[in-house]
Amino acid sequence: MGAYFSEIFRGLQSLAIGMGITFREFFKPVVTVSYPMETLKMSARYRGHIELVEDEKGQPKCVACGMCQRACPSGCISLASESVEYEVEEKGETKTKKKKVLTKYNLNFTTCSLCGQCVENCSFGAIDFSKEYNLASSRKEDFHFDLLQRLKERNS
């Protein structure tokens, strides 16, 4: 009989303690961020999708070596380049040299797993993570990024 009542009493006590905790929480400030109205700043190392990095002249640093393409586990990077002949003056004479110039750099973001191996494997620091996270669309094509185009848009 004693156990019967003591259990009831302890039960009620535990319920009262629980209610006390939620009562205190009720008066504490709200911790959530009302997302579309206010946003948080992404941390410095936040890994969004990749972007091409430009040099001082506004041209992509990329030399189209293709390391990123080979390192990518998902095969979501595709790039193309063409050889361009250009002239330099070396020791007083004009020489014609060949250089690879990036013509296409596409990222298929639908299969990207944001592992960062492309950035890690780039010896030229030509790609970097963007801080963009507001990516939403109902169309698949919206996630096929033409990074060269995006670079041009950023510069203009």
Place this chain on the structure above:
Amino acid sequence: MSLTVLNAIIAVVIAIGFAALNAAYLVWAERRGAGRIQRRPGPNVNGPLGLLQPLADGAKLMTKQLMIPGGADKALFMVAPVLAMAPAIMSFVTIPFSDVIVAKSMDVGVLMIFAFASLGSMSILFAGWSSRNKYGVMASVRAVSQAISYEVPMLITVITIVMMTGSMNLHDLAVSQAGGFWHWNIIPSLASPLMPVSFLIFFICSLAETNRAPFDLGEAESELVAGFHTEYGSMGFGLFFMGEYANIVIGASLITILFLGGWGCPFGLFPSVFWFLLKIYLLIATFIWIRWTFPRTTIYGLLNLSWKILIPISLFNLLLTAGLLKVF
């Protein structure tokens, strides 16, 4: 048309309006309250403080298509939500909000509320059974066995109070406690030393009768998806929802009248309808607070609580009060 008929119609319309308004805004209050307890804002986009949210919800529910699952018992499927809402509105008719504000003062007011509450459990049974969903059937059986077992201690507690007051009229019950909180039934007196316990039992029972957490076994979403209203959408679901909140208001009103002195002021001054509303909304806030604090009980834990704890104690209280009333 005679005046009495007109009066009755006006009373019923006001009752429906009060029930619907309460149902809509209690949903808002519940969501805001839950939000505050969980340290998030809750609905705050539609209108100031999210006050237009119930309208948006209502518009959404009304414009949705009413789906009836294949193989369901159509007639009962349609009747069940109405049966959930109608008794709740009927019960409003006899609740006195103040000395003068009452649609129809009945000598058997307490009985009437319980009589119509029993219809509510039938609606759950029909809803679960007719939607031809295994979750629904299991939930409805649970909800009904719960309703039956909690009606017993609830009625025993009411009998204790009726015995002390000598009336089943809700108006008389409230008037007998007039004049300050020391006259209220919740305060133990010589004839009824266990009244706070009775209050607690009645409070727990009204939580269980209205299918509120921690006794919401009929709609235990982690086990039975949505329980008896799994298959209901649009206004069918809306009526169940409104019925639930209307029942909560009735439960709170009943507690207020039986234990907390109805529309009487705690200090015996200016009895008015505002005191009544204040008391019932405080009680409803407690309901909401409880819901967002505790996990759900099990079905056998629930039945054990009723048959092994609440019923013996309330019976003991009944006998004790009866004996002491004879003595004093």
Place this chain on the structure above:
Amino acid sequence: MSAPIHIQPGETFTLNVGPQHPATHGVLRVKLEMDGEYIVHAETVLGYIHRMHELMGENRTYPQVLPNLSRLDYLGALGYTHGHVLAVERASGIEVPERAEYIRAITVEMNRIASHLFWFGAFVMDLGGFTPLMYAIQDREYILDILERVTGSRLTYCYYRFGGLYNDIDDEFIPATKAFIPRMRESLKKYDALVTGNIILQKRLKDIGPLSKELCRKYGATGPVARGSGIDFDVRKNEPYSVYPEFDFDIPVYHECDSFARYKVRMDEMEQSLRIIEQGLEKLPDGPIMPAKKPKLIKPPAGDYYQAVETARGSFGIRIVSDGGKNAYRFKLRSPTYSNMHLFDEACEGMLIMDALALMGSLDLVIPEIDR
């Protein structure tokens, strides 16, 4: 509670729980044969999100598999990537700088707390209490913020590299973690008062869902599930790896075998993880995070390698059979939840459905990790 009545054939019905059901937390499907509310027979159906991670491990180079491992268990991802890098390092004999190992241990333990916190919330939500989930998520956000600043992502980390780390911790990591530890201890006290002490929760968990020691052994259960049944097994102690021998911590073991024991094991583990993090921050040495000499191309010599780690859910084993090439010849993952879940079929027979789902919650299932 177990079924008191002998069940007659032909009196049962089949209840299909899942693949979309609030209690299964993912796309697990359980076919239950029910007699009223009692379960007569249960059959778990897997494969709704099978993604062939093992095959992917066989036709990709070792570094390319790195992101896959964190997709196994999205709640405690670092533990799984830890296992992978340790296995490949063991296979190819790469030395890891001490600093990197310490940072790995600290971040893994933080991830373990995050995982347990989410389990705690989801479990109490299974039992019908919604508010603790919100508090748990709130605490978990602090961990995710700290980890995001270091690793760059919040959930599916790809932070460890063969030989070390992707990048070193930043300046804010140590103060933020030091501030987090007392706050977390405060929260654990709050959970104790709000949830653990609650009579309703105790009634729902104590003596419910017993898993005997034999049953755990039979199905190869590990982690908190086994430790709740009195099996004192933790890979961090029994087969020490990384820098775990340097830390002083206890393995909580409970002998009650019920759902409450499993609950208590995880709650105690959070405290132990906090202790490990505290010691790790104290002992954290300076130095590089990547070895000076690291092979350009990872090509483990031919052989059979196995590495087990203790993740939030139990012992995660990774077996690599190498033929000396760039890809693994065989890439086998032993995921703890897979074994833990198969207890359920046998354990839940004769239980009420709500107790069985409480038992399922106490197993801490993460479905992508079962299906792989």
Place this chain on the structure above:
Amino acid sequence: MNPTVALSQAPGLLTADGLAGVVFLIMLATTIIGGIIACNAERLVRAVAGLIVCFIGVAAMYYYLNSPFVAMMQMLIYVGAVCITIAFAIMLASPEENKKHGPAGPLSGPLGIVTAGLVTFGMGAMALKTDFIPMPKINMGTVENIGVELLTTYSMVFELVSIVLLISIIGALVIARQGRSK
């Protein structure tokens, strides 16, 4: 009793008495429709629903006859207790819902119609022959009056009510056990 005379003396539809008559007819219709549903429903749960409708009609009539206490008790006991017990019994009983096609009982077919006709005729004749006198109101049908009457004059009836409940509970148990041991 000439029905045409009664009709000509009937009150107008929009007077209080007329409306009360309409309400009375609605109650009557509710009771009869409920009874028909209860008897003819193919599904047992629908039969219970019909029974509830019937009981509500009867309760309304009690209320109409100035006896709110009995009306509420009718609701509380018959709808709240008996019907739910019946519904429980149905849920525990064997799950077949097919119509029985076995040999019909002795009171089906032409014999049944004759019996029904005789009963209806007998009741109707009795009702028409009786000279209904409006009785003076004995009391208000309040709780107090009924309580005193129940425990003095009608204590036997009161006990019989509890037997009704007992029978419904035992019936539920019997059906439940049969369903189990099959």
